[in-house]
Amino acid sequence: xxDYEAVIGLETHIQLNTKTKIFCSCKAxxxxxxxxxxxxxxxxxxxxxxxxxxxxxxxxxxxLAAAMHAEIQPLSYFDRKNYFYxxxxxxxxxxxxxxxxxxxxxxxxxxxDGSVRQVSIHKLHIEEDAGKTKNENGLRxxxxxxxxVPLIEMVTGPxxxxxxxxxxxxxxxxxxxxxxxxxxxxxEKAHLRCxxxxxxxxxxxxxxxxxxxxxxxxxxxxVREAVGKEIERQIREVEAGHKIEAWTLEWDEDAxxxxxxxxKETEADYRYFREPDLLPVRIHEEWKQKVLSKxxxxxxxxxxxxxxxxxxxxxxxxxxTGDRSLSEYFETAVKxxxxxxxxxSNWLMNDVxxxxxxxxxxxxxxxxxxxxxxxxxxxxxxxxxxxxTGKNLLEKVQQTGRPPAKLVEEEGLARxxxxxxxRSVCQEVLAESPKxxxxxxxxxxxxxxxFVGQVMKKMRGKADPNIARKILEELLG
Numbered sequence: 001x002x003d004y005e006a007v008i009g010l011e012t013h014i015q016l017n018t019k020t021k022i023f024c025s026c027k028a029x030x031x032x033x034x035x036x037x038x039x040x041x042x043x044x045x046x047x048x049x050x051x052x053x054x055x056x057x058x059x060x061x062x063x064l065a066a067a068m069h070a071e072i073q074p075l076s077y078f079d080r081k082n083y084f085y086x087x088x089x090x091x092x093x094x095x096x097x098x099x100x101x102x103x104x105x106x107x108x109x110x111x112x113d114g115s116v117r118q119v120s121i122h123k124l125h126i127e128e129d130a131g132k133t134k135n136e137n138g139l140r141x142x143x144x145x146x147x148x149v150p151l152i153e154m155v156t157g158p159x160x161x162x163x164x165x166x167x168x169x170x171x172x173x174x175x176x177x178x179x180x181x182x183x184x185x186x187x188e189k190a191h192l193r194c195x196x197x198x199x200x201x202x203x204x205x206x207x208x209x210x211x212x213x214x215x216x217x218x219x220x221x222x223v224r225e226a227v228g229k230e231i232e233r234q235i236r237e238v239e240a241g242h243k244i245e246a247w248t249l250e251w252d253e254d255a256x257x258x259x260x261x262x263x264k265e266t267e268a269d270y271r272y273f274r275e276p277d278l279l280p281v282r283i284h285e286e287w288k289q290k291v292l293s294k295x296x297x298x299x300x301x302x303x304x305x306x307x308x309x310x311x312x313x314x315x316x317x318x319x320x321t322g323d324r325s326l327s328e329y330f331e332t333a334v335k336x337x338x339x340x341x342x343x344x345s346n347w348l349m350n351d352v353x354x355x356x357x358x359x360x361x362x363x364x365x366x367x368x369x370x371x372x373x374x375x376x377x378x379x380x381x382x383x384x385x386x387x388x389t390g391k392n393l394l395e396k397v398q399q400t401g402r403p404p405a406k407l408v409e410e411e412g413l414a415r416x417x418x419x420x421x422x423r424s425v426c427q428e429v430l431a432e433s434p435k436x437x438x439x440x441x442x443x444x445x446x447x448x449x450x451f452v453g454q455v456m457k458k459m460r461g462k463a464d465p466n467i468a469r470k471i472l473e474e475l476l477g
Contacts, residue, residue, distance in 0.1 A: 023051030043148030070105030
């Protein structure tokens with residue numbers, strides 16, 4: 001494999017999270033609906049109906065195009081793409097061909113070795129989805145609910161060089177889609193689908209060889225596995241003196257194998273022509289600027305800023321910018337705390353992230369607001385509560401939504417620093433532990449930690465452990 005390099009391009013279909021379909025008023029997200037219950041004459045392709053474009057779908061497409069550094073076209077057209085799939089009742093798909101919504105663009109892809117791969121965008125256009133077909137008990141069942149759901153199709157250049165890079169690109173794309181709020185990007189629900197075009201060539205060569213297309217890949221890990229297996233297969237074929245044929249392959253995830261579906265179509269097979277029932281899409285400058293004013297700071301830009309502005313390690317910055325609401329939570333907490341940003345990062349990554357994973361919530365849904373988190377860290381820093389009480393306080397605030405200082409006061413959670421109170425408990429612990437006292441006096445001085453733990457347990461974690469240790473050493477001495 002060291003003699004060859006892979007050449008990979010990805011075709012992604014992104015379901016936009018609009019309320020209605022792209023050309024009718026049917027509900028767009030019908031994942032949980034019974035089959036064939038969310039359709040109308042327009043999306044089911046009955047004769048004589050007229051489609052009407054969904055403005056929100058075009059605006060979400062513009063926002064994604066801008067985030068991918070693509071050039072939004074002032075004039076674009078819808079076209080008919082003709083093919084006879086059983087789950088497309090019209091017999092054609094309304095798509096865009098030679099004059100799409102946006103041209104060009106790229107995504108910067110940080111690689112594990114510290115380099116950055118620039119993945120070019122060959123085409124970005126808007127179209128409608130087809131339905132869904134499945135085989136069950138010898139029957140072929142068709143569900144038209146998904147017909148007419150708005151999609152962005154985005155095709156990369158042949159710029160990726162390994163299965164891992166393909167998976168990394170999809171991970172970054174999914175992050176960006178959720179960051180912008182244009183798609184839920186859930187591959188299990190087909191919000192984000194991917195076909196991979198794969199070829200190989202000798203290392204150092206600049207030409208392109210015939211490629212195969214892998215379809216029906218439903219997760220990022222499946223893309224990694226399927227592309228990896230196809231690269232290995234093509235190398236075996238070439239080494240055996242065979243030519244690579246341009247086939248469309250189907251990935252069987254259960255069996256973990258690729259199977260031939262058909263010879264790969266060309267654009268001529270689709271017989272594109274202008275959609276006669278739809279006017280051109282004209283994007284005037286005022287409309288475009290209004291849409292682009294909603295474009296947030298992008299994930300990689302925010303990641304780099306967190307490293308430079310807050311001095312975070314790359315690992316922390318990657319985690320904290322994995323989700324937009326989490327990054328905003330962190331930044332608000334840092335501003336409220338007014339201390340070391342790394343300290344806030346540690347609490348977030350060790351405790352708040354665990355809370356998010358267990359609850360299934362996003363950071364902006366927590367009752368433990370970033371202001372409350374900053375307040376708890378300040379209480380620990382000031383010595384009002386100890387570290388363990390602070391971590392327990394996170395859960396109490398999340399359960400009740402009440403301010404941390406109020407809970408500390410009402411539940412008596414403040415750290416006890418009174419010498420006489422701690423001394424009394426230390427004496428109790430020593431009186432109850434004669435064997436341990438004897439062992440300590442015989443030279444097993446590491447038991448001092450156990451004694452401190454027993455004092456903390458009796459005082460429900462509220463004792464100052466440093467004072468407890470000092471008193472115990474005095475009494476044991």
